[in-house]
Amino acid sequence: MPPHRGHLPQVEQPASLAELARTAIERAILAGTYLPGERLVEERLCEHLGISRPPLREALRQLSFTGIVEHTPRKGVRVMAMTQHDVYEILTFRRELERMALRLALPGLDPGRLDECRAALERMWPVAEAGDEGGLVAAGFEFHLSVIRLAHHKRIEQAFRSMSLQLQLCMAMNNRVRRDVEDLKGNVQRHEELLAVIVTEDRDRIEAAFDAHGNATFVRASLDELEGGSNQSAKWFAGFLDRH
Amino acid sequence: MPPHRGHLPQVEQPASLAELARTAIERAILAGTYLPGERLVEERLCEHLGISRPPLREALRQLSFTGIVEHTPRKGVRVMAMTQHDVYEILTFRRELERMALRLALPGLDPGRLDECRAALERMWPVAEAGDEGGLVAAGFEFHLSVIRLAHHKRIEQAFRSMSLQLQLCMAMNNRVRRDVEDLKGNVQRHEELLAVIVTEDRDRIEAAFDAHGNATFVRASLDELEGGSNQSAKWFAGFLDRH
DNA sequence: CTTTGCACTACTGTATACAGAAGACCGGAG
DNA sequence: CTCCGGTCTTCTGTATACAGTAGTGCAAAG
Numbered sequence: 001m002p003p004h005r006g007h008l009p010q011v012e013q014p015a016s017l018a019e020l021a022r023t024a025i026e027r028a029i030l031a032g033t034y035l036p037g038e039r040l041v042e043e044r045l046c047e048h049l050g051i052s053r054p055p056l057r058e059a060l061r062q063l064s065f066t067g068i069v070e071h072t073p074r075k076g077v078r079v080m081a082m083t084q085h086d087v088y089e090i091l092t093f094r095r096e097l098e099r100m101a102l103r104l105a106l107p108g109l110d111p112g113r114l115d116e117c118r119a120a121l122e123r124m125w126p127v128a129e130a131g132d133e134g135g136l137v138a139a140g141f142e143f144h145l146s147v148i149r150l151a152h153h154k155r156i157e158q159a160f161r162s163m164s165l166q167l168q169l170c171m172a173m174n175n176r177v178r179r180d181v182e183d184l185k186g187n188v189q190r191h192e193e194l195l196a197v198i199v200t201e202d203r204d205r206i207e208a209a210f211d212a213h214g215n216a217t218f219v220r221a222s223l224d225e226l227e228g229g230s231n232q233s234a235k236w237f238a239g240f241l242d243r244h
Numbered sequence: 245m246p247p248h249r250g251h252l253p254q255v256e257q258p259a260s261l262a263e264l265a266r267t268a269i270e271r272a273i274l275a276g277t278y279l280p281g282e283r284l285v286e287e288r289l290c291e292h293l294g295i296s297r298p299p300l301r302e303a304l305r306q307l308s309f310t311g312i313v314e315h316t317p318r319k320g321v322r323v324m325a326m327t328q329h330d331v332y333e334i335l336t337f338r339r340e341l342e343r344m345a346l347r348l349a350l351p352g353l354d355p356g357r358l359d360e361c362r363a364a365l366e367r368m369w370p371v372a373e374a375g376d377e378g379g380l381v382a383a384g385f386e387f388h389l390s391v392i393r394l395a396h397h398k399r400i401e402q403a404f405r406s407m408s409l410q411l412q413l414c415m416a417m418n419n420r421v422r423r424d425v426e427d428l429k430g431n432v433q434r435h436e437e438l439l440a441v442i443v444t445e446d447r448d449r450i451e452a453a454f455d456a457h458g459n460a461t462f463v464r465a466s467l468d469e470l471e472g473g474s475n476q477s478a479k480w481f482a483g484f485l486d487r488h
Numbered sequence: 489c490t491t492t493g494c495a496c497t498a499c500t501g502t503a504t505a506c507a508g509a510a511g512a513c514c515g516g517a518g
Numbered sequence: 519c520t521c522c523g524g525t526c527t528t529c530t531g532t533a534t535a536c537a538g539t540a541g542t543g544c545a546a547a548g
Contacts, residue, residue, distance in 0.1 A: 013317050013318075016317060016531070016532095017531080017532070018531085018532095041498090041499070041500095042499075042500070043498090043499075043500095051532085051533090052532060052533045052534075053500095053532095053533085053534090054298065054531080054532060054533070055531075055532065055533095057302070057500095057501095058301070058302075058305060061302060061305055061306070062305070065309045067399070073257050073260060073500090073501090074257075074499090074500060074501075074538095074539060074540065075499090075500085075540075075541095076499070076500065085396075089397050089398060089399050089400075090399070092348060092397070093397070093399045093400065096344040096347070096348075100340040100344065103340070104336060104340075152329075153333050153336070153337070154333060155311070155333050155334070155337045155407070156333075156337065159403055163399070260501070260502095261501080261502070262501085262502095285528090285529070285530095286529075286530070287528095287529075287530095295502085295503090296502060296503045296504075297502095297503085297504090297530095298501080298502060298503075299501075299502065299503095301530095301531095317530090317531090318508095318509060318510065318529090318530060318531075319510070319511095319529095319530085320529070320530065
């Protein structure tokens with residue numbers, strides 16, 4: 001048996017056209033190129049992307065599974081139009097997935113995975129100091145993902161990944177959210193406190209901290225979304241906060 | 245405005261070949277026609293099913309998202325081979341999704357949805373009395389789904405649906421499980437008690453009941469899987485029970 | 489003026505065909 | 519005898535082509 005050499009980095013598979021198309025469409029939707037409810041015509045997209053229909057269709061199917069586009073038989077694909085209830089679902093699902101992961105991770109927290117959390121947190125600081133708002137969202141996602149990964153649970157991780165795409169879509173739809181109201185360093189600070197609570201391994205304190213953290217993120221987002229909204233919206237939102 | 249006529253039943257869309265292929269392959273896998281780890285060659289399946297490759301590929305993609313087949317770029321599709329850790333993940337994910345749904349459903353249980361639970365439960369009795377084991381599994385799934393639906397949460401429902409396919413695959417792999425050890429009427433009884441606890445709207449009691457219910461199902465399943473197993477397996481399983 | 493029927497257009501669903509990569513098998517060298 | 523290299527087969531990834539359906543607009547009848 002040869003001497004141990006540590007793990008070689010996995011060779012990265014060349015991406016298929018379907019993968020490339022998926023990320024391209026993903027970015028376009030999140031950037032607002034295609035608006036919610038807009039129909040995505042296959043032939044048009046093929047022409048834009050310079051590929052043929054089979055890989056494009058596959059990309060659209062992948063996206064429909066992540067929930068950011070909607071496929072109706074014989075009627076094609078549309079960009080998902082979010083209702084208030086959808087926002088409610090996405091926010092609660094995210095929070096509950098984190099709760100779930102931490103419940104499962106708690107008895108005997110994996111030190112290795114905890115180091116990954118710390119590393120993800122460290123990567124947030126320079127981004128925040130550079131004032132890179134988009135970068136901080138991505139870095140924040142990586143941190144939350146590292147927390148999810150504490151559970152060593154591929155299915156939860158996968159659910160979280162696809163869910164977070166919908167969350168990004170939410171935020172892209174009202175992308176004035178977090179603009180000039182978010183203190184970037186404060187954001188990182190909040191994540192740092194989260195990690196500090198996690199290492200205590202005290203389930204109740206952790207759940208409370210994550211609830212508070214979620215509210216700090218979502219309250220602002222939802223308030224912005226509802227600015228100048230009807231009483232109906234405000235009422236819904238109040239109900240949402242009350243119940244959770 | 246015309247007089248209210250209630251809701252017409254949705255016209256059922258004619259299924260596409262991809263959908264038909266998906267359910268056909270699904271059934272074949274669950275029936276054990278294709279074994280875990282076995283490679284699914286596209287052209288072979290096309291010939292068997294009498295369709296061409298595009299709809300078949302789409303079906304395989306759908307199945308890979310539900311997690312019962314595994315797709316590797318340029319290497320094709322294999323039936324998912326379950327490890328002990330996969331079983332652990334599926335069982336815990338299922339339980340946590342139910343917990344999640346009930347948490348969200350609890351403040352103000354929807355009476356209409358609760359009626360659906362009762363209806364699903366009623367449908368279990370005749371199936372159990374007929375001794376139809378496979379039918380009872382399906383009916384039980386419908387009951388659990390109706391419980392999930394209490395939350396009015398499409399994303400949780402979708403996660404539960406695809407997860408339960410994996411659960412069925414688990415059980416199909418050791419399909420001696422639940423054979424001659426399951427008291428069918430006792431099974432329905434257990435579900436009836438579950439519903440009785442739900443209507444109390446007491447979160448702690450509900451969670452305890454579902455934990456117990458899950459264990460009653462899974463302990464037997466996992467013990468059967470591990471019958472005559474190594475110490476390693478027993479140790480893993482003991483750890484699983486301890487942690488949850 | 490409203491409504492119904494029809495034809496047209498455009499798009500999705502499906503089939504066939506080709507290119508390129510991965511694995512198997514065989515042959516030869518050390 | 520073992521191991522490396524090469525060739526061949528098989529299968530996936532991708533492109534092109536056709537069929538069938540849904541939606542739209544117009545025209546004609548009530």
